[in-house]
Amino acid sequence: xxxxxxxxxxxxxxxxxxxxxxxxxxxxxxxxxxxxxxxxxxxxxxxxxxxxxxxxxxxxxxxxxxxxxxxxxxxxxxxxxxxxxxxxxxxxxxxxxxxxxxxxxxxxxxxxxxxxxxxxxxxxxxxxxxxxxxxxxxxxxxxxxxxxxxx
Amino acid sequence: xxxxxxxxxxxxxxxxxxxxxxxxxxxxxxxxxxxxxxxxxxxxxxxxxxxxxxxxxxxxxxxxxxxxxxxxxxxxxxxxxxxxxxxxxxxxxxxxxxxxxxxxxxxxxxxxxxxxxxxxxxxxxxxxxxxxxxxxxxxxxxxxxxxxxxx
Numbered sequence: 001x002x003x004x005x006x007x008x009x010x011x012x013x014x015x016x017x018x019x020x021x022x023x024x025x026x027x028x029x030x031x032x033x034x035x036x037x038x039x040x041x042x043x044x045x046x047x048x049x050x051x052x053x054x055x056x057x058x059x060x061x062x063x064x065x066x067x068x069x070x071x072x073x074x075x076x077x078x079x080x081x082x083x084x085x086x087x088x089x090x091x092x093x094x095x096x097x098x099x100x101x102x103x104x105x106x107x108x109x110x111x112x113x114x115x116x117x118x119x120x121x122x123x124x125x126x127x128x129x130x131x132x133x134x135x136x137x138x139x140x141x142x143x144x145x146x147x148x149x150x151x
Numbered sequence: 152x153x154x155x156x157x158x159x160x161x162x163x164x165x166x167x168x169x170x171x172x173x174x175x176x177x178x179x180x181x182x183x184x185x186x187x188x189x190x191x192x193x194x195x196x197x198x199x200x201x202x203x204x205x206x207x208x209x210x211x212x213x214x215x216x217x218x219x220x221x222x223x224x225x226x227x228x229x230x231x232x233x234x235x236x237x238x239x240x241x242x243x244x245x246x247x248x249x250x251x252x253x254x255x256x257x258x259x260x261x262x263x264x265x266x267x268x269x270x271x272x273x274x275x276x277x278x279x280x281x282x283x284x285x286x287x288x289x290x291x292x293x294x295x296x297x298x299x300x301x302x
Contacts (some may be wrong), residue, residue, distance in 0.1 A: 002243075003157040006157035006285065007243075011247065013161075013200060015165035015166070047247075052246055086195075096199045105275075
């Protein structure tokens with residue numbers, strides 16, 4: 001019998017990603033669209049583990065990126081993130097400092113859960129959490145650019 | 152209590168590598184030096200899991216690659232590969248087709264264990280196993296180039 005939960009946490013610690021992206025959207029109440037996402041990427045030849053992860057979480061979708069022959073498993077739905085992804089990583093935490101990204105991600109999801117993302121102050125908190133995550137150096141906008149352009 | 156064994160297999164399934172390299176060496180009886188290696192690479196910022204893996208296996212070394220800011224954990228010693236690495240992945244197999252690389256790697260280690268790598272026929276078997284592993288497309292020599300140059 002395998003302990004698949006631990007296996008998945010180990011795999012995600014290497015290959016997974018917690019991220020929150022922001023897209024300008026004039027129609028949105030606050031002027032920005034917010035997208036939290038949990039994803040795991042892999043080369044096409046080795047997508048088996050993504051299928052296992054999808055089956056384990058019982059949600060999310062897998063899509064191909066034809067540009068670089070990778071396949072990505074992703075969960076974006078807030079309820080699924082809240083009820084399936086976050087509890088998993090609370091029970092089986094990551095052992096690298098990617099765990100900090102998870103904790104920031106969880107804070108963002110908590111704010112969204114209470115509707116805080118629809119208020120200016122809540123949204124600013126989210127931006128600040130998201131920009132403390134690893135990989136934020138690659139973002140095309142600074143956090144100040146987003147905050148300045150809030151409606 | 153964590154099930155660290157499964158976590159490590161999951162992590163290795165994403166980030167680990169089983170490989171056998173060949174270096175021309177005129178002083179070697181057979182003309183080639185053989186190096187089986189199990190390794191796991193990671194960015195410097197996230198080396199914690201490598202420390203955990205090293206502690207778990209109780210052997211191997213961690214070294215920095217200053218060129219690309221990665222850190223690599225590696226086990227090369229035959230006895231450690233045979234007695235620690237291989238039994239681990241027999242008990243907690245990889246779930247992607249990287250498992251096939253492990254199985255080929257194990258075959259190579261078995262041949263070495265019986266001294267077969269010191270014979271021409273054994274060495275040819277090893278070369279053929281090694282060149283069936285994933286990532287062999289990146290090798291600078293073909294298997295035929297090695298086999299042709301055996302003493």
